[in-house]
Amino acid sequence: MHIFSKKVDLANHLKENNLDKSTVGFVPTMGALHAGHLSLLKKSIENNATTIISIFVNPTQFNNPEDLKKYPRTLESDVEKIKTISEKIIVYAPTVEDIYEGNTKSEHYNFDELENQMEGKFRPGHFDGVGTVVKRLFEIVNPTNAYFGEKDFQQLQIVKKLVEKEKLSVTIIGCPIFREQNGLAMSSRNERLSENEKKEASIIFKTLNKAKNLFGTKSAKEVAEYVIKTFSNHPIFELEYFEIADEASLLTCKRKNKKKKYRAFIAVFVNKIRLIDTISLN
Ligand code: PAF
Numbered sequence: 495m496h497i498f499s500k501k502v503d504l505a506n507h508l509k510e511n512n513l514d515k516s517t518v519g520f521v522p523t524m525g526a527l528h529a530g531h532l533s534l535l536k537k538s539i540e541n542n543a544t545t546i547i548s549i550f551v552n553p554t555q556f557n558n559p560e561d562l563k564k565y566p567r568t569l570e571s572d573v574e575k576i577k578t579i580s581e582k583i584i585v586y587a588p589t590v591e592d593i594y595e596g597n598t599k600s601e602h603y604n605f606d607e608l609e610n611q612m613e614g615k616f617r618p619g620h621f622d623g624v625g626t627v628v629k630r631l632f633e634i635v636n637p638t639n640a641y642f643g644e645k646d647f648q649q650l651q652i653v654k655k656l657v658e659k660e661k662l663s664v665t666i667i668g669c670p671i672f673r674e675q676n677g678l679a680m681s682s683r684n685e686r687l688s689e690n691e692k693k694e695a696s697i698i699f700k701t702l703n704k705a706k707n708l709f710g711t712k713s714a715k716e717v718a719e720y721v722i723k724t725f726s727n728h729p730i731f732e733l734e735y736f737e738i739a740d741e742a743s744l745l746t747c748k749r750k751n752k753k754k755k756y757r758a759f760i761a762v763f764v765n766k767i768r769l770i771d772t773i774s775l776n
Contacts, residue, residue, distance in 0.1 A: 555623030
């Protein structure tokens with residue numbers, strides 16, 4: 495299995511083996527891989543001659559230094575998990591220096607307001623960091639197709655916008671959320687939850703499902719009131735936001751329009767660990 499920490503070594507390997515001329519599927523990650531990431535790798539293998547995964551905890555997308563410090567870093571076990579899918583997958587696990595070359599700063603992007611909704615409101619600068627690293631990774635890997643999970647639906651829309659605005663020649667493919675048996679959306683951050691917190695976290699998906707049912711007959715405001723009430727006085731979960739938004743623009747739904755597709759978005763804290771989830775409503 496090939497694991498590279500330097501972009502120059504990755505580029506040489508692709509060139510020497512003519513892989514740069516094949517279809518390249520790319521799965522960008524921050525590691526702590528779970529079944530959701532592995533499903534992206536499987537999809538990439540099905541549809542591309544070469545598959546590359548990056549494992550890089552990107553400092554510029556963390557607005558909270560504590561979150562960056564505590565983000566799980568598990569390269570060895572990640573590599574073992576990748577091997578179970580295919581030993582042909584190429585791993586690019588760079589250092590901060592290899593990506594940022596001494597200037598660990600974000601570019602500033604205008605994503606046509608997508609960046610100012612939900613996560614953007616609560617995590618200032620987050621999407622500048624995501625845009626910066628994703629663009630650099632695309633320049634390094636030069637993928638034909640790139641795979642992103644729908645759990646980070648806002649990120650997925652922003653990456654599509656980045657590709658459109660920067661005229662990048664890569665197709666972005668969104669893939670369904672993978673869930674634990676109790677409905678908790680798989681996330682690298684789940685590694686930080688206790689067994690009890692994981693069990694109790696089923697409330698997130700249950701609430702989203704209930705919101706989806708209510709949205710059939712109630713207004714977006716009434717649905718939001720229900721969700722706020724569900725989390726008020728919860729012993730361990732604190733609601734950061736709940737939004738019903740138009741899937742394309744991510745703008746809050748004020749009045750339902752039958753022609754639009756809506757999605758509910760939620761962020762909650764448990765013991766300082768931030769969890770997000772989303773569900774399509776219609
Ligand atoms: O979704 C993630 O893991 C990250 O935001 C990404 C896309 C790998 C960029 O660092």
